[in-house]
Amino acid sequence: MVSEKTPATDFASARNDGLLRVHARFMQEALQQAREAAEQGEVPVGAVVVLGDAVIGRGRNGPVARRDPTAHAEVLALREAAQHLGNYRLEDCTLYVTLEPCAMCSGAMLHARVKRVVYGAAEPKTGAAGSVLDVFGYPQINHQTEVVRGVLEAECTALMADFFRQRRQENKARDRVLEPHPLKDTALRSSARAFAGLQHWPWQPQWRSDLPALAGLRMAVVDEGPQDAATTWLCLHGGPAWGYAFRHEIAAWTAAGQRVVVPDLPGFGRSDRPKKDKAHSAAWHAEVLAELVQALDLREVVLVGQGDGARLGLAVAERMPQRFRGAWLVDAWPLAAQPDKRRQWFEQAARKPSWNVGEALQALEGKTGGAAEQQAWNAPFAEPGHRAALKAWPRVQAELPAVPAQLLAQWAERQRLWLQPDASGKLVTQKEWQSAWLQAVPQLARHARVWRLNQSATAVPAAAQDMARSAVEYFAA
Ligand SMILES: [Zn+2]
Numbered sequence: 001m002v003s004e005k006t007p008a009t010d011f012a013s014a015r016n017d018g019l020l021r022v023h024a025r026f027m028q029e030a031l032q033q034a035r036e037a038a039e040q041g042e043v044p045v046g047a048v049v050v051l052g053d054a055v056i057g058r059g060r061n062g063p064v065a066r067r068d069p070t071a072h073a074e075v076l077a078l079r080e081a082a083q084h085l086g087n088y089r090l091e092d093c094t095l096y097v098t099l100e101p102c103a104m105c106s107g108a109m110l111h112a113r114v115k116r117v118v119y120g121a122a123e124p125k126t127g128a129a130g131s132v133l134d135v136f137g138y139p140q141i142n143h144q145t146e147v148v149r150g151v152l153e154a155e156c157t158a159l160m161a162d163f164f165r166q167r168r169q170e171n172k173a174r175d176r177v178l179e180p181h182p183l184k185d186t187a188l189r190s191s192a193r194a195f196a197g198l199q200h201w202p203w204q205p206q207w208r209s210d211l212p213a214l215a216g217l218r219m220a221v222v223d224e225g226p227q228d229a230a231t232t233w234l235c236l237h238g239g240p241a242w243g244y245a246f247r248h249e250i251a252a253w254t255a256a257g258q259r260v261v262v263p264d265l266p267g268f269g270r271s272d273r274p275k276k277d278k279a280h281s282a283a284w285h286a287e288v289l290a291e292l293v294q295a296l297d298l299r300e301v302v303l304v305g306q307g308d309g310a311r312l313g314l315a316v317a318e319r320m321p322q323r324f325r326g327a328w329l330v331d332a333w334p335l336a337a338q339p340d341k342r343r344q345w346f347e348q349a350a351r352k353p354s355w356n357v358g359e360a361l362q363a364l365e366g367k368t369g370g371a372a373e374q375q376a377w378n379a380p381f382a383e384p385g386h387r388a389a390l391k392a393w394p395r396v397q398a399e400l401p402a403v404p405a406q407l408l409a410q411w412a413e414r415q416r417l418w419l420q421p422d423a424s425g426k427l428v429t430q431k432e433w434q435s436a437w438l439q440a441v442p443q444l445a446r447h448a449r450v451w452r453l454n455q456s457a458t459a460v461p462a463a464a465q466d467m468a469r470s471a472v473e474y475f476a477a
Contacts, residue, residue: 023096023118026050027152030096030120033060033073034159040065044163047073047097049081049090049114056093057081073097074105078112089113098156100127100149106135110143118148120156181209181218186279187272188386189218194379195270199372200247200461203262205270211291213284220270223296224250225259230477231325232259232298236289238307238331239393240349240357242269244376245306248464249471256472263292265309267389269380280392282399286315293323302416302475303327308393311400318404326416326475327408328452333428334403334440342427346397349390357381357390364424402440409443412450416475419444420452430454 026048033046037060049057059076063069074097082088094116095109100123109117117129117136128135129147136145171193183189195201205220222243225232233253235246243262253260264271265285274280289312293301301324303313310332317324333342349355358374369376381387411417421433430453438445 023148023151026055026094026096027098027118027120027156029055029058030073030098031152031155031159033058033077034098034156037061037073038159038163044159045073045097045099047077047095049077050094050096051081051085051090051092056084070104072102072105074101075108078108078114082112091115094118096151098152098159099123100129100131102126103128103133103135106133109145110135110141113143114145116146116148118151120150120152121160122149122153181207182216183218183272184216186276187217187274188383189272190270190380190382190386194382198244198376198379199369201244201376203250205243205264208292208295211288211295213287213291214266217266217272217274219266219272219288219292220264221292221296222250222260222262225254225257227259229257229259230300231472231475232261232301233304234293234298234301234313235260235262235304236306236309236313237262237265237268238305238309239265239268239346239396240381240390241306241309241361241377242380244269246304248461249304249468252465252468253472256469258472259298261292261296261298263289265289265312265389267392273380273386273388275385275388277388277392277395280389280396282312282315282396282401285312285396286319286401289313290316290319293320299323300325300477302471303329305329305332307331308333308397308400311403314403314407315401318401318407321407325477326411326414328418328420328471328475330420331422331428332419333433333436335436336398336400336402338397339428339432343394345427346394350392350394353384353387355390364422364426405441405443408441412441412444412447415447415449417447417450418452418471418474419450 029048030046033048034044037046038044040062042061042064045061047059048055057077057080059073059080061073062071062076074095077095078090081090081093090112093114095114096118098120100119100121101109101117106128119129122131124131126132130149136147203222203224205222207218208221209216209218235243235249237243237245242264246262250260250262266288267273267280293316303317303324305313305327310329314327317327349357356378358377361377362369362374408417419437421430422428434451444450
């Protein structure tokens, strides 16, 4: 609320008709600036600086187009006025602005020693002239600025409301074009915007809701390269990742003329998320993937499985081995019982609603990608209620069928298998991991070439692309 010490005037209760007309006239000029901002797609805020009877500075909000977080209407108007006067002090000036100024702009007005600030609409979230803060209300500050509120308030408020209403409608219309698959009541969907402009991720998914096991859920599937390619790389992520895990490999394989298919499992990435964690089971995920392989008629498939995505992919390969040529499995744990650290990691992800997925994944990958990659990992979980799959995952892991030892042994025999440990070794040591695989598939002891030990972090773009190119040679038909 307004501090008692603020020299403030509520416009509605002001009595001086002449002054009212003056304020209204200059606020119209500020509104004109605000409308021009709206036309540029900026939040419509406009300001003018008035000295005597003349406007000496104009500004309209422009942080987006100017790529400048300080490009608020008031700052720009103050700048123009100071240029006009040849003096940064604007002592006898009045600043009119359509919206209550923020802390930055209020501070700038104090620096400029503006005599009076007149605003239209209150800004209950960030207003610093009485609503949230009252920057002008401190008697300790030498310079006192008079505040006049509520000038053409209805018009200023309506301009903002119209702008945001129109923008919501435009966003909805755009989402409808991009997302024709209706969202089920039992599911949630991430907004397309959460995934727009991610670093290293130019691929648009194809949307599928036609697989019977999906029961109307929409699934994101990146499908790049020719359908009749000699090799198809089927890339399956584990929890809590999504197709982004394969960002560096996709380009290398499409450049080699091969097909790359990267689905986001239901509940992950850009695919719809069932609201209830009970919807998730290992059998269901494997069924969805098997139906996808059939629907896309994938042949000569090399399964690229990361984490538990490897296990789900192996379950599919066991059902239709004629479609699969081999597998490259990264950070896959082959036994029912997991090492404590790995189990605890997934239990934390399941239990803690604010668990920072991006930070946790980056810690495993070695923090190579910075904030942009963290954003990509967190994009699926930006909204509350979107973590049912994480909650379900420890149970899903316990349900995973045993690895198909026979098939894996055959692939190893024909040099169609790569096994690669987690790069960091933070959750599972390389030794633990290798002995677990030897326990699951004893025949692997005879095949030194399957072990891809001591590989550099898969998150390093050049290293990942190098490995992807070696994989092209190794897995060639
Ligand atoms: Zn501001």
